[in-house]
Every structure is written in C-alpha cells, then in structure tokens.
Amino acid sequence: MKQKTVIITEANSGIGKAAAMKLAGEGHRVVLACRNPDRAIEAQREIGSNSLTAELDLSQRSSIHAFTDWVHRKLGGVDVVINNAADFDLSRTSRTLTNDGFETIWFTNHLAPALLTDRLMDMLVASPQGRIINISSKGLLIHPFLTVNLKDPMFNKHPYSVSKAYYQSKLAQIMHTIWLSHQLIGTMVSANCISVKNVRLDLGRYPDLPQWLKNWVFRQISG
C-alpha cells in the first residue's frame, strides 16, 4: 500500500491515539496535531518514527491558520484528515467564549474542523485518494428531537445547555459531512462521518464532572 500522510487532530489520547498507532504501524506518516505539545511528544514516543507532532489549538482561529500554513510549507501533501478532537467538557455550567468571541463548543467541534478541512482541501484534492473523516457521536440518541439551531447556534439568545451544545456540534458535523460529500462529487476525495459509541474516557481529564455523570458514562461503557 502506498504510504499516505494522515493528519489526526488530537492524537495524544483516546480514539485519536489508537488510530495514530494503527496507521503509523501500517507505515503511514501520521501528524499528531495537538494543542498540548508535551502530551503530543509523549504520544509520539509511543507511536514511533512514522509520527510527527504539530501544535494546533482548535479553539483559536489563528492556530488553525498557522497549522495549515505549516502543513503547506513542510508536508508537501496530505491524503487523509481525521477531525477527531472535541471539546467534551460536560461539566461546564455556563457558556464560554473563545478568544475570537465564538461559543467554545460550537467553534471547537464544528467550525474549527470545517475551517481546517477547507484550508487543506487543495492538498486533499491533489491526492490520488483524499479522505476526510469526521467524528460524531451515537450519544445523539439521547436528544432524538435535537436540531441545529441555525438562527442561534452559539446560544446568544436562548438558555445554554452544555449537553445540547455538544450534541448540536456533533449533529452539525454529520450535516457538514453530507454537504461536503456532495461538493466533492467528481473529485477523488471522499467525506465520511463516524458515529462513535461510548469508548473508555480518561475521566481524570474531567475533574469537575459531577460524580453521577462519571458513574453514568462508566455504566454506558461497561454495559
């Protein structure tokens, strides 16, 4: 199989790291695009020589621009983008904003991967087999009537719910993937979205999550 260059957003833990280990083990060049350089380097040591690290904070527009500029300067090509990172902090009790003034979850989980993908599209289209993989969540089932509130996706006017913000961003990822796949007809690039079931989380990363929610997450995973 021809070696591909794969960008994975946040590959220092969880699903992103597992994917990075598998792809690097198969001989592909994997870019661990992470906001925390120390964690990225730690993961790179485990993943091995087919991986490299780059800084990317998806809550900052300037970081996405700097990262995609670096990719164009240094990598020479990209075959696969896996938009894995997500702001998952369900312990939030109130709305937070990014430095650019966007609601944090909406920006990090939806606008940022869309912007990142768009800024790498020229390289994906130039690849003989470009792939865009977005990550959504099976947990959307707990909000069966949820829609993306296109008039107020950042909760400027209606009351904030962190759960709705998170699942709305994951629903938007599905809708964006469908839109992208139509836009990409006639190219060699495909866009797919994976609805992830519950996968073991490092709950130590979320110290402020209420105990009932930790127990619930754990039960879902063990069940």
Ligand SMILES: NC(=O)c1ccc[n+]([C@@H]2O[C@H](COP(=O)([O-])OP(=O)(O)OC[C@H]3O[C@@H](n4cnc5c(N)ncnc54)[C@H](OP(=O)(O)O)[C@@H]3O)[C@@H](O)[C@H]2O)c1
């Ligand atoms: N685990 C599940 O049960 C489950 C279920 C459904 C869907 N998913 C989805 O699967 C994907 C991977 O989740 P996971 O379980 O592997 O979780 P995880 O290990 O907690 O990974 C989430 C990653 O996103 C990163 N992140 C958060 N905010 C970021 C930002 N502003 N910029 C860059 N990175 C940021 C975190 O970075 P730091 O390392 O710096 O904190 C973390 O490494 C996510 O899209 C999640 O929504 C997971």
